[in-house]
Amino acid sequence: xxxxxxxxxxxxxxxxxxxxxxxxxxxxxxxxxxxxxxxxxxxxxxxxxxxxxxxxxxxxxxxxxxxxxxxxxxxxxxxxxxxxxxxxxxxxxxxxxxxxxxxxxxxxxxxxxxxxxxxxxxxxxxxxxxxxxxxxxxxxxxxxxxxxxxxxxxxxxxxxxxxxxxxxxxxxxxxxxxxxxxxxxxxxxxxxxxxxxxxxxxxxxxxxxxxxxxxxxxxxxxxxxxxxxxxxxxxxxxxxxxxxxx
Amino acid sequence: xxxxxxxxxxxxxxxxxxxxxxxxxxxxxxxxxxxxxxxxxxxxxxxxxxxxxxxxxxxxxxxxxxxxxxxxxxxxxxxxxxxxxxxxxxxxxxxxxxxxxxxxxxxxxxxxxxxxxxxxxxxxxxxxxxxxxxxxxxxxxxxxxxxxxxxxxxxxxxxxxxxxxxxxxxxxxxxxxxxxxxxxxxxxxxxxxxxxxxxxxxxxxxxxxxxxxxxxxxxxxxxxxxxxxxxxxxxxxxxxxxxxxxxxxxxxxxxxxxxxxxxxxxxxxxxxxxxxxxxxxxxxxxxxxxxxxxxxxxxxxxxxxxxxxxxx
Numbered sequence: 001x002x003x004x005x006x007x008x009x010x011x012x013x014x015x016x017x018x019x020x021x022x023x024x025x026x027x028x029x030x031x032x033x034x035x036x037x038x039x040x041x042x043x044x045x046x047x048x049x050x051x052x053x054x055x056x057x058x059x060x061x062x063x064x065x066x067x068x069x070x071x072x073x074x075x076x077x078x079x080x081x082x083x084x085x086x087x088x089x090x091x092x093x094x095x096x097x098x099x100x101x102x103x104x105x106x107x108x109x110x111x112x113x114x115x116x117x118x119x120x121x122x123x124x125x126x127x128x129x130x131x132x133x134x135x136x137x138x139x140x141x142x143x144x145x146x147x148x149x150x151x152x153x154x155x156x157x158x159x160x161x162x163x164x165x166x167x168x169x170x171x172x173x174x175x176x177x178x179x180x181x182x183x184x185x186x187x188x189x190x191x192x193x194x195x196x197x198x199x200x201x202x203x204x205x206x207x208x209x210x211x212x213x214x215x216x217x218x219x220x221x222x223x224x225x226x227x228x229x230x231x232x233x234x235x236x237x238x239x240x241x242x243x244x245x246x
Numbered sequence: 247x248x249x250x251x252x253x254x255x256x257x258x259x260x261x262x263x264x265x266x267x268x269x270x271x272x273x274x275x276x277x278x279x280x281x282x283x284x285x286x287x288x289x290x291x292x293x294x295x296x297x298x299x300x301x302x303x304x305x306x307x308x309x310x311x312x313x314x315x316x317x318x319x320x321x322x323x324x325x326x327x328x329x330x331x332x333x334x335x336x337x338x339x340x341x342x343x344x345x346x347x348x349x350x351x352x353x354x355x356x357x358x359x360x361x362x363x364x365x366x367x368x369x370x371x372x373x374x375x376x377x378x379x380x381x382x383x384x385x386x387x388x389x390x391x392x393x394x395x396x397x398x399x400x401x402x403x404x405x406x407x408x409x410x411x412x413x414x415x416x417x418x419x420x421x422x423x424x425x426x427x428x429x430x431x432x433x434x435x436x437x438x439x440x441x442x443x444x445x446x447x448x449x450x451x452x453x454x455x456x457x458x459x460x461x462x463x464x465x466x467x468x469x470x471x472x473x474x475x476x477x478x479x480x481x482x483x484x485x486x487x488x489x490x491x492x493x494x495x496x497x498x499x500x501x502x503x504x505x506x507x508x509x510x511x512x513x514x515x516x517x518x519x520x521x522x523x524x525x526x527x528x529x530x531x532x533x534x535x536x537x538x539x540x541x542x543x544x545x546x547x548x549x550x551x552x553x554x555x556x557x558x
Contacts, residue, residue, distance in 0.1 A: 011372075013486070013505055013506060013509075014505055017372045017375045017376050019376075037486075037487070038487075041487075093344070093354070094347060094348070094353070094354070097344070097348070098348075116340075117340075119372070119373050119486065119509070120371065120372055120373075121371055121378075122356075122357055122370065122371060122372075122373060123354075123356045123357065124335075124340040124344070124356060125343075125344040125347070125354060125356060126344070127344070128312065128340070128341050128342070128343070128344030128345045129344040129345070129347060129348050131312075131344075131345060132316075132344065132345040132346075132347075132348035132349055133348055137311075137312075137313060137418040137419055138312050138313070138341055138345065139341075139419065140312070140337065140340050140341035141337055141340065141341075153422070156337075157337055157481075158310070158337060158424065161424065161425045161426050161481075162424065162425040163310070163421055163423070163424040163425075164421070164422045164423040164424070165419045165420060165421050165422060166419070166420045166422055167418060167419050167420070168418070174340075177480070177483075177487045177488060178480065207383075208383070209347070209351070209352070209353035209354070209382065209383060209384050210353040210354065210355060210380050210381065210382050210383065211380070211381050211383065212378050212379070212380055212381075213366055213379045213380070213381045214378070214379045215371070215376055215377065215378050215379070216376065216377045216378075216379075217375075217376050217377075218375075218376070218377070221530075221531065221533070224519070224529050224530070224532040224533060224534065224535040225533065225534050225535065226534075226535050226536070226537065227534055227535065227536050228536075229536050229537065229538030229539075229542065229543050229546075230546075232543065232546045232547040232549070232550035233550045233553070233554075235518070235534060235536065235547065235550070236547070236550045236551055236553075236554045237554075238534060239495065239516070239518070239534070240554065240558075243495070243515075243516045243533065243534075245438070245494045245495040245515065245516045246438070246462065246495065246551070246554070
């Protein structure tokens with residue numbers, strides 16, 4: 001089983017979100033980058049579990065510049081065999097997905113896994129676009145994945161419910177909660193990651209379809225109004241008269 | 247100019263579907279709703295009330311196979327000459343819209359919260375902590391609308407429903423089993439949500455949360471630790487790794503408000519926090535706060551709302 005896991009970097013969950021250059025760019029000052037949690041906790045760890053049970057290999061791929069190599073090494077430390085960095089700024093989801101699809105097409109993977117979305121752009125776009133670029137089926141938001149020969153059995157979320165589906169491999173799958181448990185890299189993994197192959201590949205020419213022009217922060221919430229715990233009538237009155245939600 | 251709005255009608259028409267049609271109607275063009283499956287004609291024709299001029303339904307597709315739905319939409323876009331395609335940003339849209347974007351080479355904006363300003367659409371980014379303005383550089387545009395950003399506006403009349411052959415192709419995904427949504431209101435759709443966390447000390451204490459939810463007509467939710475230890479079902483877990491919701495009112499009892507929880511609820515219009523610890527970080531994100539024991543405050547709030555409902 002040859003598995004490709006797509007990873008993206010994202011700012012640490014606790015990073016302060018601020019913008020610079022006339023609110024046109026994310027302010028990276030003091031920001032610590034991590035492997036996007038959904039890519040790491042769910043897609044990568046499940047891929048490793050499948051490899052451990054069935055044999056094969058796990059390759060991680062990202063579209064980024066040399067500054068992303070530290071984040072790639074973090075993912076290698078968790079246990080991936082090798083990494084591929086497609087050497088370009090990730091300009092939009094379409095550009096990123098087309099790069100990964102082109103790479104994956106020529107390398108015969110049985111499965112391509114992504115996280116359900118990144119925590120910075122929340123687009124949920126790249127997985128479905130890779131599937132389209134490779135003309136493969138796409139299962140989004142899978143919470144369980146079992147492989148049986150050349151078939152994958154998956155549990156996916158539906159709105160409030162669940163569906164169990166089967167698909168012939170190869171396929172592209174986006175992974176959500178339930179897939180796997182987070183793994184903390186141990187010292188041996190971190191040491192081994194330093195010498196694992198990280199291949200840098202040139203990008204293929206593709207135009208972006210979208211671009212972020214500017215950003216804004218929400219208005220600062222006015223201070224929380226404190227209500228006497230013995231006076232819930234007052235809270236109900238405020239929710240009705242002031243907040244107008246009941 | 248036509249606008250195609252994709253509607254998931256598998257379990258009747260969700261509020262988010264009506265929002266998407268209403269949104270399409272705010273743009274300049276003729277709104278054509280496209281759906282798959284076996285929903286009744288009378289149900290589909292009611293989309294006219296929200297501004298659809300007609301509904302195209304492909305009865306040959308009976309699953310959520312994103313390849314088939316994308317094929318049907320591509321055929322509909324080509325048949326109608328539509329330049330804009332609207333989705334509600336739900337689980338099906340997350341699979342179909344990206345595929346359609348590649349098939350049509352149409353720029354996709356997901357998580358839109360406002361109508362476009364020229365070629366630019368405002369979206370939620372950084373898990374609700376900021377907004378971004380995304381420019382679409384292609385002529386064909388796909389917008390996936392964040393639920394509860396617009397309220398459905400009715401006032402039109404029933405519209406014609408036409409059978410449509412969307413050249414869906416074969417299903418590649420085989421459905422083996424499905425569990426229908428539990429409860430009356432699916433959590434992402436709910437306008438009012440009552441949620442609780444570890445502060446409730448055990449699953450046996452959820453009665454008061456459910457009682458309050460019944461009184462309000464709200465859905466129930468919970469924090470991650472509570473779902474992880476099995477006190478509550480996983481589909482109730484809201485937060486960064488669970489469901490992200492943006493109801494009109496979110497009442498949180500016994501939840502401290504860690505940043506990962508806030509990422510799932512900070513789109514709520516009004517937040518009420520009940521916690522014994524006045525230092526709980528959730529109070530910083532709340533509109534109304536009650537420092538007190540949920541075991542006393544929640545039943546009291548329930549009585550106060552009952553009294554209010556009886557009087558109004």
